[in-house]
Amino acid sequence: MLELIDAGFRYPHRDWIFRHANLALDGGITSILGPNGQGKTTLLRCLSGLNTLAEGTVVRHAEIGYVPQAAASTFAYSVFDMVLMGRARKVSAFAAPSRLDRAHTRAVLERVGIDDLADRSFAELSGGQRQLVLIARALVGECEYLILDEPVSALDLRNQARVLELLRDLAADGMGVLLTTHHPEHVLHLGGAAIVLTAPERIRQGPVAELITDAVLSELYGIEVVRAEVDDRGRARTVLFTRYDTADSPSARLQEV
Numbered sequence: 001m002l003e004l005i006d007a008g009f010r011y012p013h014r015d016w017i018f019r020h021a022n023l024a025l026d027g028g029i030t031s032i033l034g035p036n037g038q039g040k041t042t043l044l045r046c047l048s049g050l051n052t053l054a055e056g057t058v059v060r061h062a063e064i065g066y067v068p069q070a071a072a073s074t075f076a077y078s079v080f081d082m083v084l085m086g087r088a089r090k091v092s093a094f095a096a097p098s099r100l101d102r103a104h105t106r107a108v109l110e111r112v113g114i115d116d117l118a119d120r121s122f123a124e125l126s127g128g129q130r131q132l133v134l135i136a137r138a139l140v141g142e143c144e145y146l147i148l149d150e151p152v153s154a155l156d157l158r159n160q161a162r163v164l165e166l167l168r169d170l171a172a173d174g175m176g177v178l179l180t181t182h183h184p185e186h187v188l189h190l191g192g193a194a195i196v197l198t199a200p201e202r203i204r205q206g207p208v209a210e211l212i213t214d215a216v217l218s219e220l221y222g223i224e225v226v227r228a229e230v231d232d233r234g235r236a237r238t239v240l241f242t243r244y245d246t247a248d249s250p251s252a253r254l255q256e257v
């Protein structure tokens, strides 16, 4: 449904963010991991059509809903209107939203768990609340592929869990889901596929179970990442932890050379 073929992107007068990239996304959940500044947002924007590739081709066979990273906002709209605006592509240019559009908006607010915020001003919300509103706004447009930039970065633990479950539900309903994250343990929980950005010409894609190993994560972040199995109500669950005493770790030595 989404594809990059020999794709390259660079900002004007800058080095390549990625080059000779080949990716094929066929639906389900795909998580993108990479260190700060490696190009995750840029890659999402290229796949969404918000940035234009410098080289190669992007193929888009799906209607895309894009959820940007939550940012400060001066929009004085109510949450309800803000989400309703996501319905725009379902409403003809000169038509007012119908009762059906309003009912759909209410249903999505409930599904995301923010119906109690409907009448609040978007500008007055916290970062986490805004993040949930932006997810609702993308969903209300009934896209086929939901692309989310760090959708849980501003959320507390319960809301992180709620959004992860929502993304799994949406994928189970047939929606493609592509997200960036700095939480490898969330990627293990979500399953599906992963994309790992290590360098402009080193972008790997594969099943989470095969690609997301201690060695790959340690290389990716330059800090030792170790997995452990814990008992989660009678079932084995993998958790990850980093070694903070990095002074003697192989990755610290690697960074020194």
Ligand SMILES: Nc1ncnc2c1ncn2[C@@H]1O[C@H](COP(=O)(O)OP(=O)(O)OP(=O)(O)O)[C@@H](O)[C@H]1O
Pocket: 011, 012, 014, 017, 034, 035, 036, 037, 038, 039, 040, 041, 042, 043
């Ligand atoms: N508009 C721009 N003009 C020039 N350089 C940019 C622009 N936007 C981003 N960059 C640079 O491109 C690189 C990749 O940025 P990007 O936001 O895609 O990274 P990221 O992996 O999403 O980072 P983070 O995890 O910190 O959000 C960074 O070095 C950034 O400084």
